[in-house]
Structures are given as structure tokens and as C-alpha cells.
């Protein structure tokens with residue numbers, strides 16, 4: 492029986508930067524339908540089924556948005572020093588038109604969308620506990636997104652990003 496978020500199977504991945512390995516500035520874990528594997532940040536995350544609480548949450552979000560999700564990447568930011576740099580959720584596993592539903596819990600944090608055209612225009616959204624951000628197509632093609640450091644934030648935030656992995660034809 493799990494009692495709190497600290498009991499979830501958090502991992503701190505590594506990223507290679509200029510040939511050196513660094514710990515990711517956050518913790519995360521992945522759950523998905525069995526067989527839904529996801530190559531993410533240089534490693535393969537394996538779908539091995541769902542904890543009932545997360546399956547319930549997924550089901551509620553699917554009903555709310557009217558779109559299916561078969562995987563979730565859960566991120567934990569211990570405080571405002573933890574962050575996620577600019578990227579797109581556009582791995583081949585997500586298909587040509589990715590939908591990403593992102594639920595925020597805990598500390599409020601700024602979330603930035605930056606356009607990929609020459610203007611590099613930026614939009615900042617303050618995400619609060621309970622907010623559900625739905626990045627619909629063509630968001631991942633038009634924008635990168637990031638969760639920047641915010642040193643004044645001294646409490647944790649959990650973010651659950653529900654994604655739909657589609658079969659990849661090799």
C-alpha cells in the first residue's frame with residue numbers, strides 16, 4: 492500500500508552533456524500499458540502496467556478530454572532548483588500528432604512555450620496545483636517547452652504527463 496508520493500518508484504536519470512554524464516535535475520518514473528515502450532532522453536522506458544491510482548487518474552483525464560492515453564511520465568521537482576530544459580515531446584513513439592495532457596500538483600511553477608520560428612516568441616503560463624494543461628497538435632511542432640528554475644520556490648511539485656504511444660513501423 493502506497494501512502495505518499497515519496498513511496499513512488501522515483502529515479503534520477505542521467506544525461507550526457509559534452510561527453511560527461513550528469514544527473515537530471517528532477518526525478519521521474521514511467522508507467523504504461525504493457526508493451527508500450529518509450530525511448531526518452533536516451534533511455535528506453537518500459538511499459539509494465541499501471542498502479543490502480545494512476546489508472547484511475549488516467550481514466551478521469553481521458554473522459555475529461557475525450558482522447559486516449561496509454562502512458563504517463565511522472566516528474567518530481569524537489570524545489571525551484573529542479574527544472575526541465577527546452578524540448579519537444581515529439582519522439583517517434585508519439586506519432587505525427589502528439590497529444591500531451593499535463594497535470595500539475597504541489598508548488599506553482601512557470602511553464603514556458605517558445606515558438607520554433609525565427610521570432611522565438613515566448614509565452615509563460617503559471618501552472619498551479621490541479622491545473623491540467625492539454626498540449627494538442629500542432630503544439631509540439633510549433634513550440635518547445637520548458638520548466639525553468641525558480642529559486643524562490645522552496646516546495647515540491649509533481650507533474651504527470653499523459654501521452655499516447657502509437658505503434659512505430661520500422
Ligand SMILES: O=C(O)CCC(=O)C(=O)O
Pocket residue numbers: 564566575580593602636637638650652
Ligand atoms: O513539469 C512540467 O510541467 C513539464 C514536463 C515536461 O515538459 C515533460 O515531461 O515533457
